Amino acid sequence: MAGTTVATEPTLKVERVTKRYGERLALREVSFEALPGERVAIIGPNGAGKTTLLSILAGIQPSTSGTVSCPPRDIGWVPQHAAVYSKLSVAENLRLFARLEKVDDPDAAVDRMLEQTGLRERADDELGKLSGGNRQRVNIAVGLLSSPPALLLDEPSTSLDPRQRERLWEFIGALAGGGTTVLFSTHNVGEADRYADRLLVLADGELLFHGTPRELEQAVGGDTYDFEGAFVRFLHERGH
Amino acid sequence: MRWLLLKDLQILRRSPLLVGLLVIYPVLIALLIGYALSRGPTKPKVAFLNEVPAGQGSFNLGSTKINGRQYAGKFFTAIDPIVVHSRAEALQKVRSGQALAALIIPADIVQKLSTGGLERPTLDVIYNAENPLKRQFVESTIQFQLAKANQALSGEFRKVASQYIDLLLKGGNFNALGTNFNVLGLESANTILKGVRASLPRGSPQGPPLDQVIHFATLAINNLDLSNQVLASVSSPLAVRTTTIGAGGKQPLDTFAVAVAVTISMMFVCVLLAAGMLALEREENAFTRLARGLVSRFGLVTEKISLAALCATVVALAMLIGIGIFVAVDWGRFPLWVVATLFGAAGFGALGVAIGGWAREVRAASLFAFLLSLPIAVLALVPSGATNPTLYDIIRVISAIFPFRPALDAMAAALSGGGIGLPLLHLVILVVAFGTLARLSLRRFA
Numbered sequence: 001m002a003g004t005t006v007a008t009e010p011t012l013k014v015e016r017v018t019k020r021y022g023e024r025l026a027l028r029e030v031s032f033e034a035l036p037g038e039r040v041a042i043i044g045p046n047g048a049g050k051t052t053l054l055s056i057l058a059g060i061q062p063s064t065s066g067t068v069s070c071p072p073r074d075i076g077w078v079p080q081h082a083a084v085y086s087k088l089s090v091a092e093n094l095r096l097f098a099r100l101e102k103v104d105d106p107d108a109a110v111d112r113m114l115e116q117t118g119l120r121e122r123a124d125d126e127l128g129k130l131s132g133g134n135r136q137r138v139n140i141a142v143g144l145l146s147s148p149p150a151l152l153l154d155e156p157s158t159s160l161d162p163r164q165r166e167r168l169w170e171f172i173g174a175l176a177g178g179g180t181t182v183l184f185s186t187h188n189v190g191e192a193d194r195y196a197d198r199l200l201v202l203a204d205g206e207l208l209f210h211g212t213p214r215e216l217e218q219a220v221g222g223d224t225y226d227f228e229g230a231f232v233r234f235l236h237e238r239g240h
Numbered sequence: 241m242r243w244l245l246l247k248d249l250q251i252l253r254r255s256p257l258l259v260g261l262l263v264i265y266p267v268l269i270a271l272l273i274g275y276a277l278s279r280g281p282t283k284p285k286v287a288f289l290n291e292v293p294a295g296q297g298s299f300n301l302g303s304t305k306i307n308g309r310q311y312a313g314k315f316f317t318a319i320d321p322i323v324v325h326s327r328a329e330a331l332q333k334v335r336s337g338q339a340l341a342a343l344i345i346p347a348d349i350v351q352k353l354s355t356g357g358l359e360r361p362t363l364d365v366i367y368n369a370e371n372p373l374k375r376q377f378v379e380s381t382i383q384f385q386l387a388k389a390n391q392a393l394s395g396e397f398r399k400v401a402s403q404y405i406d407l408l409l410k411g412g413n414f415n416a417l418g419t420n421f422n423v424l425g426l427e428s429a430n431t432i433l434k435g436v437r438a439s440l441p442r443g444s445p446q447g448p449p450l451d452q453v454i455h456f457a458t459l460a461i462n463n464l465d466l467s468n469q470v471l472a473s474v475s476s477p478l479a480v481r482t483t484t485i486g487a488g489g490k491q492p493l494d495t496f497a498v499a500v501a502v503t504i505s506m507m508f509v510c511v512l513l514a515a516g517m518l519a520l521e522r523e524e525n526a527f528t529r530l531a532r533g534l535v536s537r538f539g540l541v542t543e544k545i546s547l548a549a550l551c552a553t554v555v556a557l558a559m560l561i562g563i564g565i566f567v568a569v570d571w572g573r574f575p576l577w578v579v580a581t582l583f584g585a586a587g588f589g590a591l592g593v594a595i596g597g598w599a600r601e602v603r604a605a606s607l608f609a610f611l612l613s614l615p616i617a618v619l620a621l622v623p624s625g626a627t628n629p630t631l632y633d634i635i636r637v638i639s640a641i642f643p644f645r646p647a648l649d650a651m652a653a654a655l656s657g658g659g660i661g662l663p664l665l666h667l668v669i670l671v672v673a674f675g676t677l678a679r680l681s682l683r684r685f686a
Binding site: 054058059060072073077078081082083084085086087088092096099100126140148192 | 243244247251252254255313365524525526528529530531532534535
């Protein structure tokens with residue numbers, strides 16, 4: 001389900017990003033590029049550095065060294081757990097973050113996101129009363145309020161049921177179709193195979209692979225039963 | 241930052257139970273403490289047995305009749321007497337706990353007092369040692385009242401003794417056993433002796449012994465003149481001159497109680513609110529979003545302090561106005577109330593955000609805030625001299641580290657006068673210190 005990229009100028013260019021926590025090396029000179037409309041999945045075992053990489057790109061924490069071409073302000077951020085206020089309504093949450101993001105016309109942005117996420121009828125409902133799927137939609141909508149050229153999602157489908165996941169990926173597909181670069185981390189390699197144009201495979205803070213799902217399968221001989229098997233073999237062959 | 245502040249107020253508006261508890265609970269606690277402080281201790285219940293037969297409560301000291309009941313009446317101003325009719329009943333009242341002590345006036349008290357101090361009557365006091373605090377309280381009360389009664393009686397004795405000395409000096413009429421005597425007095429006797437001495441021929445053998453008597457009489461007159469002053473100092477050996485020092489020296493107890501009540505309310509509202517609302521940003525996962533540059537960490541800390549201070553100021557001023565209806569307060573000092581409230585609330589708010597930042601979870605933050613606030617308030621209210629000096633110094637240092645003591649000092653000064661500048665400066669330092677701690681805690685907050 002790979003999308004078609006039409007522009008060659010990257011939205012996001014990451015060069016030799018390293019992150020240290022004291023003696024521990026969480027990321028080691030990670031470099032990659034992401035093009036407009038491209039969906040890039042970041043996969044890897046637990047503790048690989050996926051969330052660390054995303055949080056550096058989102059501007060939540062600084063890198064120890066390296067550069068990111070896109071300032072955090074131009075990147076939408078969707079954390080794993082819905083980062084919204086459960087006592088506020090959908091519209092109030094959107095309006096609050098639109099104001100904090102200093103969006104030119106907060107009300108118009110709220111209106112646009114309610115339309116885009118299909119939550120107009122729930123606009124006045126408190127977040128705490130929404131289903132997990134709808135909360136995640138609001139979570140994503142907040143990340144898109146400033147119409148960023150790139151959107152980062154940290155394990156966006158976690159805790160969603162299959163139907164909600166399907167709708168989520170449709171939504172993300174539509175975003176990418178509109179030219180937004182989407183980077184997402186996931187534990188579900190099947191989702192990465194189905195919905196990503198390219199993969200970044202991280203393990204122990206090191207970028208082991210950068211390419212399409214098919215290229216990853218070919219890298220391990222292409223004779224595995226499924227993509228997940230190819231991924232596991234890939235990690236195994238590289239000592240992880 | 242203002243959008244964040246409005247958001248928090250909106251959240252509070254939608255949490256009526258939380259807000260209700262946050263306001264009502266500290267206000268109730270504060271009013272109870274304030275009420276308790278503004279009232280003196282209640283009179284201890286004391287079983288009282290008077291073994292003096294009815295109608296024999298008075299005794300004569302010389303020609304003066306002294307009524308023993310007026311001294312018992314003085315006792316009753318400090319104790320709540322339970323009149324009993326036997327020693328066994330008195331003991332039973334103490335054992336059962338109905339009375340904290342028993343005071344027994346012996347039957348021979350009148351007879352012994354009438355000897356003018358030659359025989360000392362003994363009062364029996366029986367304490368219940370079940371509760372050391374209560375025992376100490378009632379013991380102090382009874383000892384104090386006994387000391388007062390002793391002083392009053394010795395005053396009566398002094399008066400009677402003075403009358404006799406005056407009689408001895410100046411002479412006059414004296415009634416004993418219904419018979420009137422005319423007493424010459426030393427001064428008149430001395431005058432007569434001097435007259436006789438002057439009429440004696442030079443070299444009379446009666447002259448030298450008469451001179452000795454005249455010398456003795458003169459000495460007695462001169463020294464007995466001083467006896468009234470000596471007796472006065474024996475009956476009241478210590479005179480008391482009262483001087484009050486310290487900022488709260490002129491504070492009426494009611495006003496101090498108001499300051500305590502308002503400061504405690506302010507502390508609970510502020511600390512719990514600031515701690516909870518900061519921890520909530522993390523629990524709602526919103527902090528990671530805000531920390532991307534939407535709001536600076538310093539801005540976030542400032543916003544939570546402002547929120548808590550705003551809410552606490554409203555509560556504190558409402559309390560002050562409400563209490564002001566019942567307790568006499570100086571309304572002309574209202575601007576100072578506002579200043580003291582704002583600074584105090586900011587101090588408590590800063591402490592709250594530091595707690596919220598380090599505790600990181602709403603429940604942990606609330607529990608920690610509560611557990612910390614109460615002892616701080618109690619320690620700050622420990623008066624000097626109530627404990628040993630080293631411990632008191634430690635308490636003073638602890639009180640100075642937290643905002644309760646300076647907030648209370650500022651509030652008390654705002655209500656009834658005294659220096660407000662130093663407590664306000666102290667609060668500013670604490671706001672900066674706790675604000676910095678809170679800011680540091682946000683480094684590991686996400």
